[in-house]
Amino acid sequence: MSENAAVLQVKSRSPFDEAAFQKGKAELKAKMLQSSQEAYFQDYIRRISEDLQKAGKIRINPQALDEVGRRTYY
Numbered sequence: 001m002s003e004n005a006a007v008l009q010v011k012s013r014s015p016f017d018e019a020a021f022q023k024g025k026a027e028l029k030a031k032m033l034q035s036s037q038e039a040y041f042q043d044y045i046r047r048i049s050e051d052l053q054k055a056g057k058i059r060i061n062p063q064a065l066d067e068v069g070r071r072t073y074y
Contacts, residue, residue, distance in 0.1 A: 052058040
């Protein structure tokens with residue numbers, strides 16, 4: 001058995017609401033697409049940054065990143 005296994009038990013069930021599903025379907029699809037695009041873009045930026053660093057074309061300033069990370073934007 002895998003060390004990452006879990007056993008779940010269903011406590012209650014509710015009937016499927018087709019009307020509510022259809023109403024929220026477009027919004028859910030848009031959120032899923034946006035999430036996928038964001039993950040792809042972040043991976044792309046990471047790969048490009050690594051390649052540019054290895055080539056000596058850019059240098060990452062950790063202090064500047066820390067400072068930007070501490071700022072609060074509203």
